[in-house]
Amino acid sequence: MSEDHKTGAAAFASSGKVVALPQADATQDQDHLTWAYQTHVTAIYQYIYSRVGNRPDAEDLSAQVFMKAITGMRSDVSVPELRSWLYRVAQTTLADHWREYYAEDAGELEDDVTRPPAPRENPEAVLRVDSLLATLPESYRRVLELRFLRGYSVRETAQELNLSETNVKVLQFRALNRAGRERGRTT
Amino acid sequence: MNDDPEQLDKHVEDLLQDRRPERTPLGDDAALRARQTAAMLRAAKPGAGLPSKEFLERMQGSIQGWVGERSARPEPGARPSRRALLLTGAAGIAAGVAAAVGIDRLGKSPAPSNNQALVQNNGTWKPVRALADLPEGTPVAFRSGAIEGFLIRQGQEVKGLSAVCTHMGCILNYSKFRKQIECPCHGATFQTDGQPTDQYNSPLPRLPSLNVRIQRGQVEVYTV
Numbered sequence: 507m508s509e510d511h512k513t514g515a516a517a518f519a520s521s522g523k524v525v526a527l528p529q530a531d532a533t534q535d536q537d538h539l540t541w542a543y544q545t546h547v548t549a550i551y552q553y554i555y556s557r558v559g560n561r562p563d564a565e566d567l568s569a570q571v572f573m574k575a576i577t578g579m580r581s582d583v584s585v586p587e588l589r590s591w592l593y594r595v596a597q598t599t600l601a602d603h604w605r606e607y608y609a610e611d612a613g614e615l616e617d618d619v620t621r622p623p624a625p626r627e628n629p630e631a632v633l634r635v636d637s638l639l640a641t642l643p644e645s646y647r648r649v650l651e652l653r654f655l656r657g658y659s660v661r662e663t664a665q666e667l668n669l670s671e672t673n674v675k676v677l678q679f680r681a682l683n684r685a686g687r688e689r690g691r692t693t
Numbered sequence: 694m695n696d697d698p699e700q701l702d703k704h705v706e707d708l709l710q711d712r713r714p715e716r717t718p719l720g721d722d723a724a725l726r727a728r729q730t731a732a733m734l735r736a737a738k739p740g741a742g743l744p745s746k747e748f749l750e751r752m753q754g755s756i757q758g759w760v761g762e763r764s765a766r767p768e769p770g771a772r773p774s775r776r777a778l779l780l781t782g783a784a785g786i787a788a789g790v791a792a793a794v795g796i797d798r799l800g801k802s803p804a805p806s807n808n809q810a811l812v813q814n815n816g817t818w819k820p821v822r823a824l825a826d827l828p829e830g831t832p833v834a835f836r837s838g839a840i841e842g843f844l845i846r847q848g849q850e851v852k853g854l855s856a857v858c859t860h861m862g863c864i865l866n867y868s869k870f871r872k873q874i875e876c877p878c879h880g881a882t883f884q885t886d887g888q889p890t891d892q893y894n895s896p897l898p899r900l901p902s903l904n905v906r907i908q909r910g911q912v913e914v915y916t917v
Contacts, residue, residue, distance in 0.1 A: 560713055572755065660706075685727075
């Protein structure tokens with residue numbers, strides 16, 4: 507194929523260049539659509555995982571997102587439309603999840619759902635966490651780093667910080683609440 | 694119900710074990726925000742938040758089924774689609790890069806001799822690991838910006854490889870037991886230099902390399 511295709515990945519990644527696939531018959535359209543959805547599974551899963559933080563919920567909610575998105579959408583969509591549609595469905599699915607299981611009215615709780623889709627967000631979750639941690643006092647940052655980023659148990663964290671286990675839980679509680687407020691401020 | 698340190702720690706412990714947390718009504722916004730923050734922190738742990746092979750396989754099948762059902766239903770007022778999909782926009786999200794890498798397969802073009810780095814310009818250098826943390830010869834997965842990749846240390850040098858399968862864009866894993874890079878979706882395998890070990894009818898393209906440099910002991914990747 508053309509020179510464009512040889513360098514397709516690089517050109518696409520850096521300039522947002524448009525690449526058209528060959529004209530297709532109906533079966534091929536269906537294959538393309540299937541393929542286009544399939545290439546987003548990992549990204550949507552990661553997006554949801556970074557909001558619910560556990561595998562069983564992330565799997566259930568991701569499957570719901572794709573089912574709702576596919577059954578509710580036209581078949582002649584472009585990939586950018588499909589992508590923002592998927593993220594929009596993911597946001598409403600998450601809002602329903604919070605509302606259903608944790609709070610009576612999550613609509614106003616989660617700023618995230620009102621934001622425009624941010625497809626690049628998940629790969630940058632680590633950066634967001636770094637900048638969030640940077641806003642916290644040292645002791646709060648330490649406890650969150652040990653617990654979440656290094657996976658220390660409460661006991662190990664207590665030993666590391668020279669605190670009682672009860673104190674570690676209190677510190678963690680204050681740190682998460684403080685970080686939650688900081689997130690509310692920046693989102 | 695008022696939130697307290699014990700109750701919140703129980704939730705945190707569930708997340709750290711990748712279990713579904715108990716669903717209890719929460720007293721206020723702060724309690725929900727604390728849990729959403731915990732989820733975000735949980736996902737930032739290196740290696741967390743990648744879908745399992747089983748889940749990806751299941752989703753591949755489900756999506757095919759849902760698209761099939763959707764297409765079987767007539768769309769009122771819509772003519773049958775003959776429109777080719779356009780891939781555009783959003784410079785380099787991971788899925789986009791995956792899609793672009795996959796194009797050659799759909800176009801049935803000959804596999805490119807892809808020795809070029811995936812990101813050529815408009816990127817920035819981002820530190821991803823300390824050189825000292827990389828084991829000799831064993832690929833280590835990382836994610837930075839739009840790039841999912843592996844770092845492979847050889848002495849004082851480090852090579853970078855894309856971790857996006859050139860078959861259909863799934864994220865690849867490295868198997869320490871079989872000493873090869875493996876796709877959880879359809880079983881494609883690659884050597885640690887990116888060469889496919891092919892069982893496919895037409896050979897897959899090799900994994901694109903990534904630009905990597907070492908600055909003051911930090912391994913940096915050129916990423917978008």
